[in-house]
Amino acid sequence: MSASANRERNRRGEGAKLRADILAAATDLLERSGSEQAITLRAVAREVGISAPSIYAHFPTRAAIVDAVLAGAFADFNASLAQASRADAEPVADLRARCVAYLRFAAERPARYRVLFDRRDRVLERPSDQAVATRVEAFTTLVASVQRCIDAGVSTSADAFGAATAIWVALHGYATLRPALTAFPWPDQDAMLDRIITGLAALR
């Protein structure tokens, strides 16, 4: 298949546009297939309408593409949660809004969600401080949200960190299992969330 059939060559100085197209195509492949294995140089090239070697002008290796997709997923995830946050509202309402946004992100972009926490730690390559911060951001704000419930006297928990970890773990389990086991007679999501928040944040 000729690439020119699908895509016009960028004008001079606009070569960097291809980088964005490559990233979008890779993200799309991930989301459609459900697996980061689907992100191959050749599949991405096919999707964008270029030849495979053209990718090397923008990414040094296949892994670099996957990393960039992952970074984008984390940024989207953090943005979704931040947007849902209502730090000035009732603390329980804020906590709930954050959890709803968490599950919504996972439901709407299941493959991207999975990839956020599915990867084993890379022992060899040390992630940058910024990468670590991005990864921890959503959790940090969750702890703060639980702490606000404690401060307001509506949670009897003595440990915001522990409670937030338990909530996170439950959300992750639900977010992961729900799309994987569609035949399971899942309870209503709102009821599930009530159980998780009330039980694990030790709400009165």
Added chain:
Amino acid sequence: MSASANRERNRRGEGAKLRADILAAATDLLERSGSEQAITLRAVAREVGISAPSIYAHFPTRAAIVDAVLAGAFADFNASLAQASRADAEPVADLRARCVAYLRFAAERPARYRVLFDRRDRVLERPSDQAVATRVEAFTTLVASVQRCIDAGVSTSADAFGAATAIWVALHGYATLRPALTAFPWPDQDAMLDRIITGLAALR
């Protein structure tokens, strides 16, 4: 590499022994690599010390090997939980023992655990009733365990199924995230379990 260096040819009538060796090698590859992708015909053959085509006497396709590994993992998982169960003891102690066994299985055989619930439903191939029953067995007994807590008046939950689902989801989240994110400052597992059981089974 010659196979005869590693393995003696089975005697006549004992060809079926190879099936068990193939399964063990495939399981080992899964557990060592952390991914079912590592189960390739050639890798399995290398591991067992035979040539790749020899596998076809025992499994029609690569997928059949993976399925068999998965079935074995489910059987082991159910057996681990069943063994931990103390249905005649205090209901809370039984529930806790089951949860501990759940997390222990996941910690000791992380790749096998993952594969139990990681796979998306196969929409095309309908699983047999028996396969479904095996998959649901552990959960069914968890619901019963919660129900015993309710019957004993120690849980205020009105819905054993909902509570069991919440507990399962939290256990799964923890079992999945804990080995994946080793840099996270995980709280003590016992404290975590207390939070999950007490909070989600609505224990007094």
Added chain:
DNA sequence: TGTACATCAGTGAACGCGCGTTCACTGATGTAC
């Protein structure tokens, strides 16, 4: 007891595939003079 032979438990070479990556190249585009 000896031997021909069917069967069993495998082997080794080959197929076509998609992959990541390298390499030498091409042709349009903008710029210097």
Added chain:
DNA sequence: TGTACATCAGTGAACGCGCGTTCACTGATGTAC
């Protein structure tokens, strides 16, 4: 204003790899006579 040319944005062919699978085969082993 015209043109030579450097540069940019790519291309197409090729590499070696491991894969699932097929095929024709081999040689040891047990058994029938």
